[in-house]
Amino acid sequence: MPDQYSSSEPLFQSQTEELVCSSWQEFVQALIGLFLLVSALFMARYYAPPPSHDLQQKVQQLSEQVQRLQQQEAVPSAVLGHYRNSICYIFGVYQVAFPNRAPSVRVRVSGTGFVVAKNLLATNRHVAEPWYQDPETEALIEKGAVPSLEKLMAFFPGSPTPVEITPAELSGSEDLAVVRMADSAKTRSLAPLPLASGYSSPGDPVAVVGYPMGVLGMVAKSPTAVYDRLAYRHDDANAASELAALSLIRPSATYGHLGDVVGEKLIYDATTAHGGSGGPVFNSRGEVIGVNSAYIDGFSGGTLGISSEALRPLIQAATKGKPFVVQVSAISKK
Numbered sequence: 001m002p003d004q005y006s007s008s009e010p011l012f013q014s015q016t017e018e019l020v021c022s023s024w025q026e027f028v029q030a031l032i033g034l035f036l037l038v039s040a041l042f043m044a045r046y047y048a049p050p051p052s053h054d055l056q057q058k059v060q061q062l063s064e065q066v067q068r069l070q071q072q073e074a075v076p077s078a079v080l081g082h083y084r085n086s087i088c089y090i091f092g093v094y095q096v097a098f099p100n101r102a103p104s105v106r107v108r109v110s111g112t113g114f115v116v117a118k119n120l121l122a123t124n125r126h127v128a129e130p131w132y133q134d135p136e137t138e139a140l141i142e143k144g145a146v147p148s149l150e151k152l153m154a155f156f157p158g159s160p161t162p163v164e165i166t167p168a169e170l171s172g173s174e175d176l177a178v179v180r181m182a183d184s185a186k187t188r189s190l191a192p193l194p195l196a197s198g199y200s201s202p203g204d205p206v207a208v209v210g211y212p213m214g215v216l217g218m219v220a221k222s223p224t225a226v227y228d229r230l231a232y233r234h235d236d237a238n239a240a241s242e243l244a245a246l247s248l249i250r251p252s253a254t255y256g257h258l259g260d261v262v263g264e265k266l267i268y269d270a271t272t273a274h275g276g277s278g279g280p281v282f283n284s285r286g287e288v289i290g291v292n293s294a295y296i297d298g299f300s301g302g303t304l305g306i307s308s309e310a311l312r313p314l315i316q317a318a319t320k321g322k323p324f325v326v327q328v329s330a331i332s333k334k
Helices: 002-007 009-047 053-073 075-086 135-142 214-220 224-230 236-245 312-320
Strands: 087-097 103-117 120-123 146-155 163-170 177-181 205-210 252-262 265-268 280-282 288-295 303-307
Touching: 075 087, 075 103, 075 205, 075 252, 075 280, 087 120, 087 135, 087 214, 087 236, 103 135, 103 146, 103 205, 103 214, 103 312, 120 312, 135 146, 146 177, 146 236, 163 312, 177 312, 205 265, 205 288, 214 224, 214 236, 224 236
Parallel strands: none
Antiparallel strands: 087 103, 087 146, 103 120, 120 177, 146 163, 163 177, 205 252, 205 280, 252 265, 265 303, 280 288, 288 303
16 A cells, blocks of 8 residues: 555656646746737837828817817807897787778787897788788788788897887888887897898708797796796787796797708708797807798798898888888788
């Protein structure tokens, strides 16, 4: 038994020596590999060619695009912050009546306007002259009825009382109008919005500011106590007056892009609704490129506006106080 035990000892020692040698070789190989890796990184760091000019240009272009996107996203809040007080909610009532008879139609009007010169507002013609292109009214006029405005008022943010307005210049070819405000210290203090010079291009960003849904829209975003009190009012004039007294006449802004420009017509995807008609359409520089005029139900990209270039002659005529010759509409002829 002692001989068998002692004869196995050299075999165990030999196996141990082989294991140690193998581990040492692996360690040395790993160390050499690590050294080579560090050397390669060192060489790449100090001897690799600098980034190409094309790559630097691409990086710069991407940085500029990100900066433009950030600026564009800030457009709605920027224009509201600068021009909120010069963008008003317009409320009116008009009637259509046959001579010596009670009115056949009596309709309330909601829209938006914005200051373009001293005591002058721009809006849509169908807001300043609400029966414009209205089929129901046209049918009554053909039978001898006469349309007329009962009232037309502008409510401005921060002002507790409305301002009386009257149509000054109406376009015969576009849905545009300039209305005159009753002169006061308040109206004279309102800053005109800047009109863009030239036309915009498809793809340009736009922001639309106005009063979509009129009084209902403003009541919906009012504090709960105000909402509970005004939600079911049927007289928009009194509800608007109460909102004004509480400093809750507040326009809303939506953001989008121009889909197309066809002559004086702008097509964009910034959403709007009834009551937003006549609101300013801004470009990314905070300039007014158009007047919001209509939208197509069921098509998110079908909001329509009219270029501010078509607005300039109306403003000039109203500023000079001279009559502006227009092409008389079919309704006005009767």
